[in-house]
Amino acid sequence: MDSRAPLPDPPASAPCPCGGYPQGAEYSQCCEPALTLAAWPPTAQQLMRSRYTAHVLRNEDHLFRTWHPRTRPPEVEAEDGTVWTGLTVEAVTAGGLEDEEGIVEYRASYREPDGAPGELHEVARFVRRARRWMYLGPAEVLS
């Protein structure tokens, strides 16, 4: 089996893979509207969470369309065989309904294909483009 193939969507009533926003929210009430394009996430944090969930589900289309055209690579591929195991948002600066820029610091844990655990700790920058939040890139990668 292709280890980068998209995974099936979780049941709508399942806990959201991102942990939920607010915490514990169901997938249907959290990242599903973003991943199905029913609604663009209204805040930078929610956009970031939807990108984490897209990593979990290997939804490369969502990773591509939420990455600012100025900084995104020509193709965005899910990590081969990486299993994402949890997200913790550490800090949020701006990125709200009235903002044009935002910063979200988060930790995302994963297991590599050989089973080794890892963690991505990033301070990520987001900007609005045509009224939609977009991932611009890391302000800092801490681990």
Ligand SMILES: [Zn+2]
């Ligand atoms: Zn979510």
